[in-house]
Amino acid sequence: MKTLKLVPANTAIGFIRHRTIAMSLSLALVIASIGVFLANGLNFGIDFRGGTLIEASAESAVNLSELRGRLGALNLGEVQIQEFGKNTDVLIRIAEATGATDARNNLSAVERVRGELARDFDVRRVEIVGPQVSAELIQTGLMAVVAAIASMLIYIWFRFEWQFSVGAVLALVHDVALTIGLFALLQLDFNLSILAAILTIVGYSMNDTVVVYDRVRENLRKYKKMDLSELLNIAINETLSRTVMTSVTTMLALLALYVLGGEVIRGFTFAMIWGVIVGTYSSIFIASPLLMLLGVKRDWSGTQVN
Amino acid sequence: MLHFSNFKVTGIALLMLVGVLFALPNFMREETRLALPGFIPSGTLNLGLDLQGGSHLLLSVDTDSVQRERLDDLTSDIRLALRGERIGYSGLSRIDNGVSVTIRDAADMEKATTALQNLAQPVSGSVLTSFEQRVDLNVENTQGQIFVLRASEDAIAASNTRTVQQSIEIIRRRVDELGTTEPTIQRQGEKRILVQVPGLDDPERLKALLGQTAKMNFHLVDQTISGYEVADGKRPLAGSRLVYTDTEPAVPYIIRRRAIVSGERLVDASVGFDPQTNAPEVNFRFDTLGGRKFGEVTQANIGRPFAIVLDEKVISAPIIQSAILGGSGRITGNFSVEEANDLAILLRAGALPAPMSILEERTVGPGLGADSVAAGRIALIVGFFAVIAFMVVSYSLFGIFANVALIANLLLIMAVLSGLQATLTLPGIAGIVLTVGMAVDANVLIFERIREELALDKNPIIAIDMGYSRALSTIFDANVTTFLAAIILFQLGSGPIRGFAITLAIGIVTSVFTAFVLTRLFVSLWLRRQGRPETLPI
Numbered sequence: 064m065k066t067l068k069l070v071p072a073n074t075a076i077g078f079i080r081h082r083t084i085a086m087s088l089s090l091a092l093v094i095a096s097i098g099v100f101l102a103n104g105l106n107f108g109i110d111f112r113g114g115t116l117i118e119a120s121a122e123s124a125v126n127l128s129e130l131r132g133r134l135g136a137l138n139l140g141e142v143q144i145q146e147f148g149k150n151t152d153v154l155i156r157i158a159e160a161t162g163a164t165d166a167r168n169n170l171s172a173v174e175r176v177r178g179e180l181a182r183d184f185d186v187r188r189v190e191i192v193g194p195q196v197s198a199e200l201i202q203t204g205l206m207a208v209v210a211a212i213a214s215m216l217i218y219i220w221f222r223f224e225w226q227f228s229v230g231a232v233l234a235l236v237h238d239v240a241l242t243i244g245l246f247a248l249l250q251l252d253f254n255l256s257i258l259a260a261i262l263t264i265v266g267y268s269m270n271d272t273v274v275v276y277d278r279v280r281e282n283l284r285k286y287k288k289m290d291l292s293e294l295l296n297i298a299i300n301e302t303l304s305r306t307v308m309t310s311v312t313t314m315l316a317l318l319a320l321y322v323l324g325g326e327v328i329r330g331f332t333f334a335m336i337w338g339v340i341v342g343t344y345s346s347i348f349i350a351s352p353l354l355m356l357l358g359v360k361r362d363w364s365g366t367q368v369n
Numbered sequence: 370m371l372h373f374s375n376f377k378v379t380g381i382a383l384l385m386l387v388g389v390l391f392a393l394p395n396f397m398r399e400e401t402r403l404a405l406p407g408f409i410p411s412g413t414l415n416l417g418l419d420l421q422g423g424s425h426l427l428l429s430v431d432t433d434s435v436q437r438e439r440l441d442d443l444t445s446d447i448r449l450a451l452r453g454e455r456i457g458y459s460g461l462s463r464i465d466n467g468v469s470v471t472i473r474d475a476a477d478m479e480k481a482t483t484a485l486q487n488l489a490q491p492v493s494g495s496v497l498t499s500f501e502q503r504v505d506l507n508v509e510n511t512q513g514q515i516f517v518l519r520a521s522e523d524a525i526a527a528s529n530t531r532t533v534q535q536s537i538e539i540i541r542r543r544v545d546e547l548g549t550t551e552p553t554i555q556r557q558g559e560k561r562i563l564v565q566v567p568g569l570d571d572p573e574r575l576k577a578l579l580g581q582t583a584k585m586n587f588h589l590v591d592q593t594i595s596g597y598e599v600a601d602g603k604r605p606l607a608g609s610r611l612v613y614t615d616t617e618p619a620v621p622y623i624i625r626r627r628a629i630v631s632g633e634r635l636v637d638a639s640v641g642f643d644p645q646t647n648a649p650e651v652n653f654r655f656d657t658l659g660g661r662k663f664g665e666v667t668q669a670n671i672g673r674p675f676a677i678v679l680d681e682k683v684i685s686a687p688i689i690q691s692a693i694l695g696g697s698g699r700i701t702g703n704f705s706v707e708e709a710n711d712l713a714i715l716l717r718a719g720a721l722p723a724p725m726s727i728l729e730e731r732t733v734g735p736g737l738g739a740d741s742v743a744a745g746r747i748a749l750i751v752g753f754f755a756v757i758a759f760m761v762v763s764y765s766l767f768g769i770f771a772n773v774a775l776i777a778n779l780l781l782i783m784a785v786l787s788g789l790q791a792t793l794t795l796p797g798i799a800g801i802v803l804t805v806g807m808a809v810d811a812n813v814l815i816f817e818r819i820r821e822e823l824a825l826d827k828n829p830i831i832a833i834d835m836g837y838s839r840a841l842s843t844i845f846d847a848n849v850t851t852f853l854a855a856i857i858l859f860q861l862g863s864g865p866i867r868g869f870a871i872t873l874a875i876g877i878v879t880s881v882f883t884a885f886v887l888t889r890l891f892v893s894l895w896l897r898r899q900g901r902p903e904t905l906p907i
Contacts, residue, residue: 066762066763066764066765066768066907067762067763068763069763072820072824073824118737120736173573174573177573185734185736186734187733187734187736187737188731188732188733188734188737189572189730189731189732190730190731190732191727191729191730191731192728192729193726193727193728193729195429195728196427196728196729203861204861206861207857207858207860207861210857210860211853211854211857211858214853214857215850215853215854218849218850218853219850222846255866256796256866258861259796259858259866259869259870262854262857262858262861263803263854263858263869263873265854266850266851266852266853266854266855266873267807267851269847269850269851269854270807270810270847270848270850270851271847273843273846273847273850274814274843274847277842277843277846277847278843281839301821302817304817304820305810305813305814305817308763308813308817309807309809309810309813311759312756312759312760312806312807312809312810312813313803313806313807313810314806315752315755315756315759315806316752316753316755316756316802316803316805316806316807317752317802317803317806318752318755319748319749319751319752319755319802320748320752320799320802320803322748323744323747323748323751324744324745324748324798324799324802325740325741325744325745325748325795327419327737327741327795328795328796328799331796331799332799335803
């Protein structure tokens with residue numbers, strides 16, 4: 064039986080030769096991401112900003128401006144209303160009342176919105192996050208991302224050499240920066256599940272990078288005299304088929320989730336899809352070429368193959 | 370790599386059997402499941418609140434208010450102690466987090482030290498009691514004749530624990546009155562309480578019930594001055610104070626500070642209806658002591674009003690028509706039936722030891738939960754078949770091996786989740802779908818390696834053997850990194866995110882097992898039947 068091969072058996076694509084282009088592109092994108100982030104900021108969801116979120120569903124298409132008028136009449140301060148997946152569903156966000164110290168101050172706001180909506184809407188979800196909790200979530204969120212990257216740094220250092228761990232971590236920082244940049248650019252809701260997606264991307268991208276690095280290490284033992292750029296290029300090409308296969312299967316699962324998994328996790332899936340693309344790209348075009356810049360120990364004769 | 374002893378094969382088969390056993394209850398009907406004999410696992414996946422609908426509330430107990438009350442008590446204890454010993458003092462006052470007092474006469478210092486130190490009591494419930502006796506009060510004499518008394522850290526910690534535990538008990542009683550199934554109420558951190566109530570129709574009512582301290586006291590109304598005059602700035606008599614009604618507009622009342630009877634003396638409360646007007650009312654009953662006290666005071670004050678004060682609001686201020694001797698009474702006010710019912714619940718459950726605030730609420734309606742389950746299921750099925758088809762197209766027979774392993778993988782995830790009674794959330798389902806995509810990775814690594822070895826014109830059996838052994842370290846390293854990410858996610862996580870981290874972590878372990886052990890077993894069995902194949906269907 065003839066099998067499908069997305070990547071031909073013996074590729075010799077000059078990934079390393081084009082490293083300057085790839086690195087410049089990535090550097091530009093990372094700088095652009097930081098720029099967009101500084102200019103636009105992230106559209107933090109209530110998890111990180113505090114406030115109230117209400118998802119409601121109507122029988123027929125919602126007239127947003129009419130609903131805006133109705134809720135505006137309640138004098139709740141800043142109220143955002145947007146369509147949510149379908150034109151019968153809306154997402155209502157109410158900013159936390161200023162100076163409030165607990166979520167109780169919002170209770171009456173929720174009650175009033177509920178009262179207003181009761182006539183023609185079914186309230187499907189209510190989330191209220193007080194400022195104390197949102198501040199903690201920001202803190203633990205940042206700590207988690209830093210801890211994840213640091214633990215990878217240490218693990219790779221332990222299993223490989225410091226150059227590998229620096230290269231892998233720079234690739235991770237690249238992936239995280241581009242993901243945050245995209246969310247800042249599109250002003251998509253940045254909430255706790257997006258943070259979870261970023262951590263998963265960190266894991267996934269690392270997984271990809273480790274596979275290539277593992278082959279680099281193996282080749283370092285095998286070809287003691289080979290030019291480093293050629294050696295890296297061979298390692299990338301040898302693992303290319305696997306890299307593409309795994310990205311495709313993961314992408315198939317993610318696309319199914321994105322299209323069919325419902326509106327609640329669409330943001331999460333979107334971030335993951337982007338992360339898989341960026342993570343795959345960075346494993347090939349960033350992580351390995353970085354080894355060229357950092358230099359690698361060439362004498363691996365003392366180390367054993369596991 | 371390709372040799373499996375019979376012992377190993379039996380072990381793997383047994384493990385899979387256990388997996389199937391644990392996963393099976395999820396596919397059974399409720400009656401069948403409950404009829405299973407005890408030794409067969411019957412637990413199913415627990416759906417998280419985001420999938421079955423319900424409310425998640427994070428409450429913060431204001432333990433500081435208890436500490437403040439404690440310092441007030443301490444202030445009067447100090448006054449009594451010093452007076453009892455006839456020690457002159459001045460400047461007795463609350464400071465930052467303690468009480469300060471100055472002794473007038475230097476000659477009294479020694480006596481004062483003893484008197485004040487006698488106020489300290491051993492801390493009950495402290496873990497570290499064996500070596501040194503811990504006391505609840507630190508008496509310091511830092512400068513001149515000034516004493517500063519502070520609650521010790523042990524005392525504060527013990528008191529906070531007690532406050533939170535009492536609060537949990539009261540919350541449990543209140544939530545139980547709502548008649549929902551299996552609410553979870555647990556302490557989180559030092560002074561927070563997490564309340565999770567599945568399948569609740571009206572979270573506002575839950576919040577209303579939890580948001581009230583429900584301290585109810587009965588006070589006589591001071592009629593020497595009108596409430597409006599005090600509200601305009603006049604001072605009431607010492608021993609009286611101003612409170613308002615909870616009505617709109619609020620009516621001011623002057624009440625005697627000292628309560629006739631406190632709410633702690635209530636033993637029962639229920640909803641009733643006024644026989645004349647048919648308006649809802651709350652009937653209550655005191656214990657013996659409370660009833661006697663109430664009887665005495667009402668007998669002495671016929672014709673005068675008294676106020677029923679709930680959380681510093683007057684909810685009713687009736688005129689005493691006759692002595693109320695039976696120890697029971699009723700509160701009439703402008704209640705709706707539900708309000709009367711809730712008040713009765715609150716009075717029955719008792720007052721919270723400290724006020725609480727709601728830090729976080731997440732409520733999902735049952736409709737959205739069911740939609741999420743349906744959407745997650747469809748996404749899982751479609752993603753699963755897409756991956757399976759792609760694997761067969763890419764690796765033919767070996768792809769089928771990988772797919773069987775994938776199915777086994779899903780079963781094992783389900784088995785572990787059911788066995789651990791872990792909670793499946795919507796992000797958890799996403800984690801499973803993602804695992805489906807990533808689980809084949811280990812097999813892809815191995816298969817690609819086998820292809821490479823075959824390309825070097827190696828004998829198929831050697832190629833397979835090399836493929837497995839060479840891919841092992843890569844698989845290990847690559848999965849450890851993802852596993853680390855999952856652990857950190859779990860640490861970070863609240864509810865749904867934790868669900869994701871758990872499924873991801875379990876998925877990593879099971880996928881490595883199924884890829885490296887199960888498919889290898891299939892390949893080995895297949896090779897045994899084939900003898901020495903010339904080419905491999907890969």
